[in-house]
Amino acid sequence: MFNKILIANRGEIAVRVIRACREMGIQTVAVYSEVDREALHVQMADEAVCIGPGKAQGSYLNMENIISATVLTGAQAIHPGFGFLSENSKFAQMCEECNITFIGPDGETIENMGNKSKAREMMMEAGVPVIPGTEGSIDTAADALKEADRIGYPVMVKASAGGGGRGIRIVRTKEELKKAFETAKTEAKVAFGDDTMYMEKFIEKPRHIEFQILGDANGNVIHLGERDCSIQRRNQKVLEEAPSPVMTEELRKKMGEVAVKAAKSVNYKSAGTIEFLVDKNFDFYFMEMNTRIQVEHPITEMITGIDLIKEQIKIAAGEALEFSQEDIKLQGHAIECRINAENPKKGFMPSPGTITMEHLPGGSGVRIDSSIYQGYKIPPTYDSMVAKLIVHGKDRADAISKMKRALGEFIVDGIDTNIEFQHKILFNNSFQEGNYDTGFIQSNENTLF
Known part of the structure; x- marks a missing residue:
């Protein structure tokens, strides 16, 4: 069992992980941004390391700083909580390369399941029922129109790298599709840095x-x-x-x-x-x-x-x-x-x-x-x-x-x-x-x- 775990997160989930570790006799390291200096998770952990400015990009999403804090404090594992780097396959891989245990699945699994269109393909191969939709990604509004005709309206245009409700549009008619597709694609690029899209049949009142x-x-x-x-x-x-x-x-x-x-x-x-x-x-x-x-x-x-x-x-x-x-x-x-x-x-x-x-x-x-x-x-x-x-x-x-x-x-x-x-x-x-x-x-x- 680990002697020390670093929690690469903030807020209530960081507090939740610290409590579990304490009950297991494991020491904890909190990381925090400059604006979180007075946060509860910082006060509760055995050690705390500032990893950057208030914006998440420079702190809670800063992989290098989090890895450095882990090495500096001698923590053997990182718990990512939810959000931030919890489903980042590159970060999981980086942990492995640095001989740090990532408390979660391996990077390959995260990458495969994080790409929604890839996950669909893998589930279909495994015989798991999936919502009728595209078998791979769709690149253009013209492709989207063809696929929507095949699937049947209403459809849901979705970002492959999506989450948190972003990069998703419900489309009920052919006339709405082009604009919805392009808007969702742009939103996905901004939110996830990946504008790969796919499409599913929209299930009414599920x-x-x-x-x-x-x-x-x-x-x-x-x-x-x-x-x-x-x-x-x-x-x-x-x-x-x-x-x-x-x-x-x-x-x-x-x-x-x-x-x-x-x-x-x-x-x-x-x-x-x-x-x-x-x-x-x-x-x-x-x-x-x-x-x-x-x-x-x-x-x-x-x-x-x-x-x-x-x-x-x-x-x-x-x-x-x-x-x-x-x-x-x-x-x-x-x-x-x-x-x-x-x-x-x-x-x-x-x-x-x-x-x-x-x-x-x-x-x-x-x-x-x-x-x-x-x-x-x-x-x-x-x-x-x-x-x-x-x-x-x-x-x-x-x-x-x-x-x-x-x-x-x-x-x-x-x-x-x-x-x-x-x-x-x-x-x-x-x-x-x-x-x-x-x-x-x-x-x-x-x-x-």
């Missing part, structure tokens, strides 16, 4: 259901059940729950087996997620694979009792999984609300600033993953998520009641947040009935805003 998987170096792969991530705004998840309210034992078994098959086909080692779209007939299609820990991993931890960060670390250290698929039992129901520094009434405008007062909810079955504290100044430089509120109940109704209560206790003054917006989702009749899809927020704008 549910976004993902399966958490774990794979070790011995070829053992299991799944830990599903998470329903259908409550989204502009392809960004807002609220997640596990298990899905529409899941049956039969469908879970079928989808879980496919998820394991997909992971085994790429020799997956680490924690990862196989993401599916499920249509109104409960037919499901592979969408993408995330080769990192997910923001919403706590709800899986709550219903399985398994610490996914610790499992990542153990797998990276060469340890075999201690449990089989038969050992995984889903207990109760969990919900996560992402708490962001933003104003939903002003188009979700980010709200950086100083927290003048906070009160975090507590009680049975309530968990907070956060990096904020009274007096902390939230910088305008990074993602607006400041906390994750997670609850666990004996069933879905109990979890909803707990989340309503916990949101009511959650106070953050000095900045705007989406706490009230999350509260409105919980009180929505369609949500309470489990009757929702990825268009939920858009179709309920009148009551949510």
Whole structure:
């Protein structure tokens, strides 16, 4: 097992990894930008190294500085968290060349699964159901028009290197396609430095259901059940729950087996997620694979009792999984609300600033993953998520009641947040009935805003 791990991230995920390491008796190194000097993860770690200016390009995305900090402090491994360099195959490869363990899959797997069109091809070869679409990338608007005619409208134009809802356009008619294709291509180039595009059939009113998987170096792969991530705004998840309210034992078994098959086909080692779209007939299609820990991993931890960060670390250290698929039992129901520094009434405008007062909810079955504290100044430089509120109940109704209560206790003054917006989702009749899809927020704008 490692003696010291460097966490190449910030915010609540850096705090989350530090806590897991501390419980495992592993020393930690925090890295931070100049604007994060007072951040909680910096104060909690055993050591901390400044790696550059506020802009992520010079700090949290600066591979050379992060590697140098790792060597300087004698850390043997790097945990990348999510975002930043967590799915950067070049960084994973650089770690390997420097004899540093990257806590995640190898660079080749990250590269193959990170390229969405390549991932589609590999899943098709493995016999995993995929959404009808292009077999490779498309280069021009003329090619896009031909493929759309073949697939049938509506279609979704997507960036191969995409993520976070960028480089994606839904196109319902031939007249819209050229402009949508060129806009998405330009957006992808700016966001990812890669404007390779592909196209899929757009599934109307789907549910976004993902399966958490774990794979070790011995070829053992299991799944830990599903998470329903259908409550989204502009392809960004807002609220997640596990298990899905529409899941049956039969469908879970079928989808879980496919998820394991997909992971085994790429020799997956680490924690990862196989993401599916499920249509109104409960037919499901592979969408993408995330080769990192997910923001919403706590709800899986709550219903399985398994610490996914610790499992990542153990797998990276060469340890075999201690449990089989038969050992995984889903207990109760969990919900996560992402708490962001933003104003939903002003188009979700980010709200950086100083927290003048906070009160975090507590009680049975309530968990907070956060990096904020009274007096902390939230910088305008990074993602607006400041906390994750997670609850666990004996069933879905109990979890909803707990989340309503916990949101009511959650106070953050000095900045705007989406706490009230999350509260409105919980009180929505369609949500309470489990009757929702990825268009939920858009179709309920009148009551949510």
